[in-house]
Amino acid sequence: MLALFAYLGTGVFAVSGALAAARKSFDLLGIVVIAFVTAIGGGTVRDLLLDRHPIFWVREPRIGWVILGSAFLTLLFIRFRKPPKRALLYADALGLALFTISGAQIAEGFGLPALTIVMMATITGSAGGVLRDVLSAEVPLLFRQTELYATASIAGTAGYLLLESLGVDREAAAWMGMTLVAALRFTAIRYGLKLPVFQVPG
Amino acid sequence: MLALFAYLGTGVFAVSGALAAARKSFDLLGIVVIAFVTAIGGGTVRDLLLDRHPIFWVREPRIGWVILGSAFLTLLFIRFRKPPKRALLYADALGLALFTISGAQIAEGFGLPALTIVMMATITGSAGGVLRDVLSAEVPLLFRQTELYATASIAGTAGYLLLESLGVDREAAAWMGMTLVAALRFTAIRYGLKLPVFQVPG
């Protein structure tokens, strides 16, 4: 079931990348590249930082086909209809939840301290979107306009680690952590919650 | 002979990076950095993703001197003359062909499936130019204005793998793959062939 979820998360991230690239009038190749980067960027950065080889999508080549399929279906779909914005946002939140907690569990397997686990979990969930924006020469959405995107990852991972340290079963803690990520993100989208910005004087 | 070609490809990519940086009014250091990134970026990303160490230019330090020399000759040249645009485009296509197929052969050596080999070959050929554009805060040319750049890599690698699977000798297949990359790119430049873009409704 988690494997199915992982493919689903990958597919949703690929769709969001393909849509962002198509909106910027990238050509077919650009759309496919951005779909790939969005979907596998976070896990790739995590695996490189942890020296975890072969990298997850090198080990599991079906991921590439899921992304290619998702990108082509997206292009087919937008020839006929508007993309369902809200549905995609919610699906993306599920992908974020899954990627975050799976990133946390991988980092846990390396015996890292809590702060480093939180960083790796957040990178797994968010770095793909940051790379998508960097490759589009845009300021990453993550840094200023999102409704608690990476923040939901951080809180969910912290919740997961806290529950584990309180003796909660690992799988149950993972489900609760994922629920926390998704719930925070849903709530933030629904009510437009954002983090504060700061003025620099002078 | 292939080693000679590799230095040639590296030099041409360094020249194209140096010219792009000089056009953007980067200073001497910026020009040298962009020359390096353009010339070794693709192979570096490939080596990192495949955990292939030492990275090719760490193992073969002469590459650094080829790049430095190419960058300085470029700066000297443009004090006196216009850069020969068309000649550089064709030289770049030869570099692309060589980098692509050498990347494919390295990926083959890791026993990867076809889709992953195509990805690694394309990254080897194109990621340096993408990094050059990202470091210049520009939308990568690759994603919207090129005449079948990465697409030529993909087709050439597919041709190479197909020929091999049909029993063609590895070296012959490599030459044919490189010819295919260069021929596609030449044709695309000559006739202005581009990939389609897609409209997102709503």
Place this chain on the structure above:
Amino acid sequence: MLALFAYLGTGVFAVSGALAAARKSFDLLGIVVIAFVTAIGGGTVRDLLLDRHPIFWVREPRIGWVILGSAFLTLLFIRFRKPPKRALLYADALGLALFTISGAQIAEGFGLPALTIVMMATITGSAGGVLRDVLSAEVPLLFRQTELYATASIAGTAGYLLLESLGVDREAAAWMGMTLVAALRFTAIRYGLKLPVFQVPG
């Protein structure tokens, strides 16, 4: 003492990242991410390129807390006062000097030739700032407006390697190299020294 310097350099780089991000109206999360990237980006790229694992901040998790603390103190400070621009520039030059020579010594430990050591030292000192600018969708300051930033690294590393090859004690050479980096940077800031740019005809 060097360890203390390293935390100091890390803290100063984190402050400069946090300030740059706040100036761009990034939100709290964006500020923290940019502080991290600025402070650990250079060493991370170096460690990835050299396959040096665990990466320095994975091995030494206190670095993360130094960065978090520096970012939050910065945000607290700017609620009440202007950031002391000139003091920060000079502190940054000390961080650059330390990061550069420590990067050179790590690269030396891998038995690399001089050009590669200079590259690794410069990457250690400067890549964090480049990543900060790339993530802000800006042309890296390093490539066009800086007063001999990476150039000071290159000269200092060259001086360090030269002194060592002349038989100077390693630690003494390191101190002289660091002094050279900082002195060049101080002088360049004081007198507005910059590298030349080049015109591309046609």
